[in-house]
Amino acid sequence: MSPTRRRKFLSHELRSIDGEIEHIRLAIERELSEEQTAPVLTIAYWRQRLLNLLTGRSLLAHQRDTIFGLLKRIEQYDDI
Template sequence: MDQIPNTHSGSAQATLIDRDIAHIARVMRTSLRGDLAGPILPPAYWRKRLHQLLDTGSLSHAQLCTVDSLLLQLDQYEAEPQKAWDTLAPATAALFPPPFADSNRQL
C-alpha cells in the first residue's frame, strides 16, 4: 500500500492508520510462514509498509508501540533460522496397516 496521503482530517487519517496497522498485524505472520515455496511476501515488504506508516509522522503513542512491536517481530523472524524441509519429520506413508496385510491371517 502506498503512503497514506495527508488530505484526510486528523481523525480520519488516524482511523486509516489504525486499519492499516491492524491489517498488517493480522496477515504478516501468516504471510511470512508461507508455503513450500517460502514466504508469500518477504520481510522487506512488511518492513517497507511499517516504515511508510512511521513516515506519516502522525502516529499516536499506541500506534507507534504497535508498529515497533511488529518491527521487532520481523527482526526476530529474520534472526532465527527457518526450518529446512529436510529437517522436518518425514510423513508416514500410511497411518494404519493396509487391510489383509498379513496373508496368514484367517477371517
C-alpha cells in the same frame, strides 16, 4: 481549513492508520505461521510498509508502540 473540519480529517486519518496497522499485523502473522509454506510477500516488504507508516505522519503513542512491536516481531526472521 476550519478547526472542526481539521479534527474530522485527523480523526479519519488516525482510523485509516489503525486499519493499515491491523492489516499489516494480520499479514505478518499469516506469513510467519507454520501453516504457510510459501510466503506471498517477503518480510522485507512488510518491514518497509511499517517503516513507511513511521515517516511523515502524526501517530498516536499506541500506534507507534504497535508498529515498533511488529518490527521487533519480524526482526528475528531473515527475508524469506
